Amino acid sequence: MTVGMLYLIVAVIGIVLAAIAYFMNRTNGKFFVAFTLMEIVIMAIIGVINGVLGTPNAMLGRLFMTFSGSYGFLAFAAVCGGFYIAGPLCGYIIRKPGAATIAETMNGVAQVLSGNPNGIMVLGAGFLQGFMSDLGFAFYGYRKWTLSVVALSGALAPILQQIPEVYFFGVGDMGISYNMLALAIRIASGAVYAIILVKPIAHALARAGVLRGTALAAAEAPVSAQRSPA
Amino acid sequence: MNRSTAFQFRSGNSFFHRLDPLTKLAWLVAISLLAFGAYIAWVQILIALAVLFTALALGRISPLVIFRGTWLFGIACVSFWVIQTLTLPGTHVAFTVLGHPIYAESADYALASALRIYTIILSSLVFVRTTDPRELAIALVTQMRVPYRVAYAFFIALRIVPTIEAEIKTIRAAQAVRGVVRKRGLASRIGEMKRYAMPLLVGSLRKASMMVMSMESRAFGAYPQRTFVESPRMTVASYAVMAVMLALVVTWYGALAFGYVHSIYVFSGA
Numbered sequence: 001m002t003v004g005m006l007y008l009i010v011a012v013i014g015i016v017l018a019a020i021a022y023f024m025n026r027t028n029g030k031f032f033v034a035f036t037l038m039e040i041v042i043m044a045i046i047g048v049i050n051g052v053l054g055t056p057n058a059m060l061g062r063l064f065m066t067f068s069g070s071y072g073f074l075a076f077a078a079v080c081g082g083f084y085i086a087g088p089l090c091g092y093i094i095r096k097p098g099a100a101t102i103a104e105t106m107n108g109v110a111q112v113l114s115g116n117p118n119g120i121m122v123l124g125a126g127f128l129q130g131f132m133s134d135l136g137f138a139f140y141g142y143r144k145w146t147l148s149v150v151a152l153s154g155a156l157a158p159i160l161q162q163i164p165e166v167y168f169f170g171v172g173d174m175g176i177s178y179n180m181l182a183l184a185i186r187i188a189s190g191a192v193y194a195i196i197l198v199k200p201i202a203h204a205l206a207r208a209g210v211l212r213g214t215a216l217a218a219a220e221a222p223v224s225a226q227r228s229p230a
Numbered sequence: 231m232n233r234s235t236a237f238q239f240r241s242g243n244s245f246f247h248r249l250d251p252l253t254k255l256a257w258l259v260a261i262s263l264l265a266f267g268a269y270i271a272w273v274q275i276l277i278a279l280a281v282l283f284t285a286l287a288l289g290r291i292s293p294l295v296i297f298r299g300t301w302l303f304g305i306a307c308v309s310f311w312v313i314q315t316l317t318l319p320g321t322h323v324a325f326t327v328l329g330h331p332i333y334a335e336s337a338d339y340a341l342a343s344a345l346r347i348y349t350i351i352l353s354s355l356v357f358v359r360t361t362d363p364r365e366l367a368i369a370l371v372t373q374m375r376v377p378y379r380v381a382y383a384f385f386i387a388l389r390i391v392p393t394i395e396a397e398i399k400t401i402r403a404a405q406a407v408r409g410v411v412r413k414r415g416l417a418s419r420i421g422e423m424k425r426y427a428m429p430l431l432v433g434s435l436r437k438a439s440m441m442v443m444s445m446e447s448r449a450f451g452a453y454p455q456r457t458f459v460e461s462p463r464m465t466v467a468s469y470a471v472m473a474v475m476l477a478l479v480v481t482w483y484g485a486l487a488f489g490y491v492h493s494i495y496v497f498s499g500a
Binding site: 042114121 | 357386
């Protein structure tokens with residue numbers, strides 16, 4: 001099996017996962033839920049800030065890869081979860097289909113505009129990682145918001161996104177086991193970053209009162225009301 | 231002026247300032263495609279010179295602004311060039327440095343890689359420096375048919391980005407007043423980022439929340455479509471730029487596909 005075949009299989013897996021998510025959700029009317037302006041702005045702000053902060057990280061990653069030779073891509077894969085955080089975070093806060101995709105696409109646009117060395121590729125990569133992050137929530141019909149679902153959303157993010165990167169970084173020639181290991185590390189990194197960051201950040205933002213009108217703020221409200229003095 | 235202020239729109243009357251945002255976006259995409267289409271030094275030198283010419287002559291961006299906006303990445307690019315030249319394998323020794331062979335293929339590939347990164351960053355600088363974010367938001371709606379609520383949300387986010395550095399300074403000052411001492415070193419800098427991230431995010435979202443309230447109180451989003459007093463339009467120059475960029479991309483990738491050129495350096499020396 002060639003590396004090209006490997007990624008063709010990965011792409012097919014991604015499409016099959018998307019199809020499964022679609023058929024699991026097509027009857028519950030959750031496919032085209034309109035976003036409020038505040039929700040769109042939250043997605044834009046989180047996506048853009050993550051994108052602007054991601055550009056120096058991408059540059060450092062490039063430098064790191066150059067210094068570390070063939071191990072660089074693997075080592076960089078370990079910290080890639082930081083790039084995927086906007087999707088699971090917005091999905092968890094807004095709890096509507098497409099939130100992760102829009103946030104990550106805006107993340108990609110912000111990276112392009114702030115001079116990401118990977119160029120226009122990050123736009124496509126952003127869309128793909130957001131789309132896969134959304135699938136993590138779609139598998140549970142956008143109804144379950146446990147840590148494991150958030151971790152799944154982070155873990156799925158790199159599945160399709162690694163394909164264009166492999167071409168641009170030229171690591172396809174490194175063999176199947178190398179590429180599979182890189183994908184496995186990225187999946188683990190996505191899950192770990194999502195577990196560590198998504199819930200604490202989201203709940204801290206909700207407590208700060210800046211997520212007005214979102215599903216997370218609504219879910220937090222009864223708890224806040226109980227805690228507040230009469 | 232530091233890097234972040236160089237990556238900000240400044241009004242002007244240059245050729246690039248007058249172009250509509252969609253054409254500039256197409257130019258940015260084409261430069262990216264061309265830069266990623268070849269790992270050959272002479273091709274990358276040509277692309278880098280073309281982008282530099284665009285920045286200086288067509289965008290009227292001063293060399294000082296270009297330097298301030300890209301020097302940090304420039305250093306990184308030089309590092310890539312040196313490290314890759316020294317470490318990548320090859321077959322044709324060009325010369326030796328302290329007994330270490332420098333291969334022609336590796337030096338060429340390393341220079342192409344480094345220049346490609348610099349070209350991408352410089353092209354982003356040209357785009358950001360010459361494109362008004364408000365015009366970009368309007369172009370997203372009128373030319374790219376993006377829903378206007380999404381385009382405006384993106385515009386709000388872009389407006390907040392340049393204030394991030396000022397916000398960080400305020401947060402730093404507030405933390406210093408409370409006795410948080412700044413330490414040197416990479417680990418402390420990472421720790422600092424953790425301390426700044428939440429206040430920064432909260433501050434940005436609070437500002438955006440106020441903007442949203444203000445916009446909604448003025449019935450923003452009440453209608454499915456909206457009109458604009460002034461919207462960017464494509465001119466003859468826009469069509470000409472698009473045609474040139476499209477021709478360059480199609481020609482280069484066509485030449486690659488039919489084997490007239492190689493995407494990497496092929497050494498044919500003695």
